[in-house]
Amino acid sequence: MSSQKFESLEDDLCSIIDNAKVTVERKIKNYSGEERKSAARQVENKLEDAYLILQEMEGEAKVAPVNYRTQMLGRIRNYKSDIESISRSLKQRTTGASSSGSRGFNTEDRMEASQRSKLLQGHQSLQRTSDSIARSQQISEETDQIGVEIIGELGEQRETLVRTRDRLHETDGNLVRSRKILKGMARRVMTNKMILIVIILVELGIVGGLVYWKFFS
Template sequence: MSSERFESLEDDVNNIIDNLKEIERKAVSLSGEDRKNAIRKAERKLEEANVIVQELESEAKLAPVNYRTQFLGRIRHYRNDIDQLARNLKRGPPSGASGSDNYGFDREERLDSANRAKLLQGHQSLQRTSDSIARSHQIAAETDQIGVEIIDELGEQRETLIRTRERLVETDANLGQSRKILKSMARRVMTNKLILAVIILMELAILGGLTYWKFFS
């Protein structure tokens, strides 16, 4: 809700109300076709004022709660002024005007009232459509924000998986080196065992030779 927008609409409706009051003052001294033209002009102003009041109500609904009551009170004041002006302008022409003029005015007034009702209905339908579009845009923006957050989270998870994979590759390389070292140690152990067995056999042969030489020579 924009307070500047609300104030701008207030200025517009105040100007229209002032114009309607001026038309009302002049219409008192008019009759016949001049009065009809003044009434038509006033009715166009009334339609414009009602449209602006509808926009004011839409803006007030978006206002914070602590301001909404104040704004709605001001809107009621504008609507009362507009309704009063409309009632004043719908009064019959001054005394002395012909009956045919009054009949023609009533017929045109009924037509203008029907057109005004259609215009207000169209504006209300347009306002509801605009509100629906605004809600759709809000939902789309929220959905887009959720999508961005999900993409960011997936990116973080991807980086985590890449780091984990790199650590696994390093661990596999370390395990390969460890296997090589263990194999080398196993070969050395086997070599040492063979050397030890040869030494033992040599010692046994020497011991046997000495024994034979001592007892049988």
């Protein structure tokens, strides 16, 4: 895990759950009267402590990195399921003991048990709400991360397009310069041809003059 505090809270929670489970499944059935009521209250207090520890664990999971957060939340859900199972077992055993005719809870004890049951149900409802908020926050953070990655990719693509555009501009400039050079070369070729023609004509004139002077004068 990424959080030492989460691991410490998890150890405390496992100890509470194990003790509560042993009391409900093995010990409480052997108790009666005040001893049974006292054991039930102790278990309920432990379950309340367990819910408080779960809330702290959820707080640690929310700030953990994404690759650890999913695993943390999964373990929290498992612990929550164990706590709810213990709470149901406790309620069944205490209710069964009361209806069997043995020394059950009196009116005050039943009211106290009802209040504790409502408190546990409130804790469970709060935990479900916290789970929903945590999942929504996780989805939001993952969406933000995806958005950042997309923006980064778009930025890289924009830079690539800008570089491509710049290269196209450079290529256009090179083509313009090449056309100017070719036009200049073509003009020089034409000039050289004209000069060559003039030279040939002059030479022909000179030769013609020499021939005329030699043979006809």
